[in-house]
Amino acid sequence: MRIVTEIKRKSKIFRNSLRISGSKDKRSISNYIPNLITIQDIPIDCLERIFSHITNIPEENSNDILNYNIKISTLFNCARVNKLWSALVIPKLWRRPFHFVLSDEQNCTLISTLILFLSEQDKNVLIDQQLKLFETKNINDRIIKFNYPQLIKLFDYDNFIKSVHRWVVRYPNTCTEFEKSRLVTQLLGKVLFKGNDLNGFKTFNYFRAKIYDNFGFISLYKLIPQNSFGCFNNLTQLEYRNPHKVNKSNLEEFLDFFNIIILNCSDLKSISLDVRKEDKDDYLEIDYSISKLLSNQNRLENLSISYCSPMIYNSIFRHIHYLNYLHIKGINDMSCLLKLISSCKVLKTLELEQSWDMSDDDYKFHYSDLTKNFSLSHTTKLQIDHLYFNFNDQRSEILLICLLEMTNFNLKTLTTKLITFNIMRIISTFCTNISSLNISHNFSHIDFTSLLNILPIFPLRQLYLEISYSNSREYMDAEIYKLASSLPYTLENLYLKCHITPDYLDILLNRSRPNIKSLWLYNVSDYYMDYLKILYHYSLVPNNRLKDVRFNWNRSLNNRRNRRSSSVTSCDDEEFKKTVSKHLKDARQSILKEKRKEKKESFDNNKKNPFIISEAKNHIFSYHDKVFERKLSDYKDH
Known part of the structure; x- marks a missing residue:
């Protein structure tokens, strides 16, 4: 409703500016536009863009259903303005x-x-x-x-x-x-x-x-x-997900669905298939159906698939000139996988994921297998910009190394759950243009030190570090100065899911070179008032750019020391934002009491709201949902 009111208000201001003025002002715009413009006169294409913008408003809330209801409510209020608005909005609502x-x-x-x-x-x-x-x-x-x-x-x-x-x-x-x-x-x-x-x-x-x-x-x-x-007939995107493994009782269910799609869809641009079998060699009818479905499409650009047999691989090869996003879950033929990846001409985003059952993955692979199909990885240059590697099995190290060598300087984003000394050596040699590095791994102290040594090499704009609380607690305090000095000056977004105390956060912020714009803290191990004091102190530093601070408040805060308010775990996001904003205000007042009166007045005028505080959403090690825009309902109270 606020958006509708604002549109009406600005329309009224615009109309007033176009009123016929006195004869003294010969240059008045009224000489050129004699008629008054009303809100009904806004061009249809402008209205469509406004309503599309409302539909695509960025989410400010972690609750997807709440975000959805806000957008629907806003559009519904727009539909009640007049018949024209209703005719434009109703199709978007439905x-x-x-x-x-x-x-x-x-x-x-x-x-x-x-x-x-x-x-x-x-x-x-x-x-x-x-x-x-x-x-x-x-x-x-x-x-x-x-x-x-x-x-x-x-x-x-x-x-x-x-x-x-x-x-x-x-x-x-x-x-x-x-x-x-x-x-x-x-x-x-x-x-x-x-x-x-x-x-x-x-x-x-x-x-x-x-x-x-x-x-x-x-x-x-x-x-x-x-x-x-x-x-x-006009379908462009298909997602199919069935949690049941194929067996004799449900085989017809799978085949019936695929037969309908095969007979009626030939122009799918995006396909996501999550199909599981008890054994990869059973029910080859499923492989044949999937293979035929892929082959029937004219120009497949985005593909996510949970299982690839040689028959399915051959069908994917038909689209190597069009594939922009490829997501494969599980490995059963590493040589064939690498041959496919190296053949894709315009592939920009590659996502490889561990199978549901790790025993299904086949890691039998040697570099000699490459020479049978294509040139060595050192001479093969992939066009991949973004690599998501969701394996934590050490046996997959050779696959990641091979991919990193082939992506070379093209790679801009690396998201991985596996990091070893050999992998760090490769990315520091071949992939020095990485601007977004996202790592989830239980580093040993030695490996963490090795990571800090290579961080300054990259022109990072985003860094996500997820280390188990127990591991990071062992060495983070000892390495905090080195972490601060290792952060590239280009860094803008820093996400930390590890142990870090308020004192060491202070060191990290004030000893690091970059001016961080966005800081996400997932494991706040102490009462967050202490963190807010540190952050507010940092906001007073000249030329700092900190605008976005996020905490992970999903777990209970009841046991944290010095609590001044009741538990907020049951509060919605708006209530929690108010609570945290109140604590930020308290932290600010506590700091200002230590300042001289003239400084206090200056700070009061300029630093009342130095940054925005909100929830740190869980980091997703996948690009799938962004491609397919999938958001499932939370239907627990059935």
Whole structure:
């Protein structure tokens, strides 16, 4: 609502500036624009950009559902301004209605609105099941101004099932039979898929969850009438995730889904497949289906896959001229993997991840294997800018070394859970252009010292260090001066998930060369008032650029010394921000008491809010979600 009010206010100011002025001012803009401009006169393309900006507002909150509700509420208020705004906003509100499983009342409104599009016969079927269709009286008689099913462009299959289930068993109905949930899902599914038969979905997320096994599986064949799959013809992004391993009982479930996609999708740009098998050599029908799905696409740019057999590798080779992002979980043929990576012409982001079961990974690899397929790694130059290596098994060291040698000076981002002396030697020799270094590893004291020795080599803008509390406590105090002197002067964002006391934080900030803009502290081991005092002192240093400070407040603060407020673990983000801001104010006042009166007045005017404090979100060692924009619902209270 604040955004709408601000738009109206600025529009009024703009109109006042265009009022017809007196004849004395011959250069008045009114001579050129005789008509008054109102908020209704804002060009449609400008309005569309405004509403798109609201939809894509950066998240300021760690609660994804809260962020989503704020955006939806803002757009809804915009839709109430006038008919034009409504016509522009409603399609954005309905672009992805099942992004999250909403609260009871919101979910009831969503499902009840979709029920309006059922035929009278289908409505009577639900009434016969003693289901309360509409919470509000006369809703069935209202005029429908939009064809809402046709507005859906991003469809989340699993969240759709959960939303219907909540409508049946929680609010407004309180049924206990899963058969009724299945019935409503099938009837609404037919409406949604048939409604998008012409324009089609753009993104289809097909997630299964173990918690709903007793709900039963609903095949797409049962949701789509007369097997009319036109809704998939324009699909550009597909995500498929099934936590169950393929076996005899569910093999048909997998094959049916892949057959539908194979027959109807040929222009997918992004595919994410998470399929598991009991044994990699079993059920080769799955390998064949995945291989055919990949081969059928015209121009595949982003691929995430949980398993690659030789058959699947061969299909991926068809897209080596287009792949921009490649994510492979598990290794079963390292030579084939390296051959694929070296053949990709425009690959910018590579992500390799350990398999679910570490025993499934095959680390049998020798450098001689490379010579059979392509030139030695020293002469092979990859175009990869960002490398995510989510292995912590020492046996994967040779793979990472080989990749680092091939990426050479092109590499800008390295995110890894494995770091050894040999790896540090390679990156300090071949990859000296790294600007973002993210490491999670239980360093020994010797290895940590080796890391500090090479840090000044890189033009780092971001550094993330995650070291176990016990390990970092052993040597961090002894190495804090060296860490401070090792930080490159280019560093802007520093993320520390390790043991560090307030005193040593003071040393780190004041002895380091860079002017840090953003500082994230995950393991605040003492009462954070002490940290705030240090940070405020640092903010008084001339020319410092610290603007963003974040703490990880997920764990209980009850046992921290000198607590002045009650536990905040149950508070929402806004309440916690107020609490921390109050402590920052107390820290500031405590410091100012030590200053002379004239200095205090100066500081009061200039340093009331030196930096913003918020929550430090968990660092994600993956680029997958950024590519696929995946955010699953948190549906614990089913």
